[in-house]
Amino acid sequence: MADVKQFVFFDFEMLCSDKGMPFSDMEGIRLGAVKYDIETQKISYFDRYIRPVKRAPLSQFCKELTKISDSDLVDASGFKAVFEDFLAWIGGVKKSRFFSWSTSDLSRLKMDAEKHEIPLTTIKKIEKRYIDFQAIFTKRVSRNNLSVENALGLYGLSFIGEKHNPMYDAYNTLRIYLSFLKGRIESDLIMLKQFIFEEIPHETEQINVMLTKCLKQDLQVFIEELNEMYRMRDAIKIIKRTRRMVEKYENVLINRSDLFSQENVYYVRLLVNFHHDLLASYNEHLQHSSKIMILDESMIQSLNRLSLKRG
Structure with missing residues (x-):
């Protein structure tokens, strides 16, 4: 595996309903990510709405939870186009390590890629380089599965940005990771x-x-x-x-x-x-x-x- 040059943290907002919905039907409707250059520590951002295959109006529950409206999705690109832009923004899967806060985001990526006939080889390259950071953090620091906001709180940090905006969720997950990576004594004291x-x-x-x-x-x-x-x-x-x-x-x-x-x-x-x-x-x-x-x-x-x- 090539040397890791950058970390990519990503997060999806998905179709949802307070009446329940099979995960297979919970298409991604917004993809957010941050890219952290290990050498320069520069952070780049990605935020795109995704037009779902299912064109039904969003439930009121979904609108309130995700802060996404039907008008946001009308002129949005489909998953395949957004994913191609995402790969171009990454600039090289082989030099990247991918993270999310729980495996649901990777599962969403795999399901939607399959639905849109994206080559499996591309997804496997990402999966090979993927880490469920929530699982690592739970095992090494928090003991219990925490929200991003509560995990930040263990380090005395507050959530930055708009909640349920996947780009900010990804950014704040990066902040937890950097605290975990660099603050080893503090992390072990919390543990x-x-x-x-x-x-x-x-x-x-x-x-x-x-x-x-x-x-x-x-x-x-x-x-x-x-x-x-x-x-x-x-x-x-x-x-x-x-x-x-x-x-x-x-x-x-x-x-x-x-x-x-x-x-x-x-x-x-x-x-x-x-x-x-x-x-x-x-x-x-x-x-x-x-x-x-x-x-x-x-x-x-x-x-x-x-x-x-x-x-």
Whole structure:
């Protein structure tokens, strides 16, 4: 894959109804995007209405939600022409990385491209270079799926521009991404409050002391439950609990900000490794139609080391 020279964030407004509508019928009626040049940090903008194949008047609900009127679409180009202009504005798919806030925008692009007989090879090139940034942000920072406005709020930022204008939605998603990309310490501090702590200490040393304490407390409770596990159906509950613990602490292992001590990183790695070993052991027992699950002693030695460590 060619070196990435620019980020392209895009967003669709779609046909909608308060009475419900199949996603396949929710044609894109406005495409907005921003292009961020990585070297120069210059931002370029794209905003086009799209005339839908379905010519019925927009529902009142759709007008109020999207701020799009029927008159905006009368003289608009069809999807194929808008998409060709979009590609020309991008200036090179291979040098771009594409983002949106949830996969619904990529799904819309794929469906409308297919409907208008746009070559699948072009769409696949975009899909190959696509990232669902909402999913990344949820996993690494916010824990829950947030709106663009609420995600900005985590960084103390306010939404810029007109809401439900896809160009501004794309622009504000870029702002979240740049905050995430460049503000690694701030992002990890937000993550700690979303995933682990109620309040964040001011000193790095205290953060790591509290983190060790939380890990230890969670592990002590978990090991007590683990010692009571014998039946396969009990193992399913333990596996789910282990997965939740991994999701809670795995960002410590990634340590994007270098905020976390090597000791805490090491112990989270032990937890993640145990989760993988537990899944493997469960699948092996399942293949042999076992009713009882017995763990190898070596599997829990590392967890015992963590639960007994000073803190």
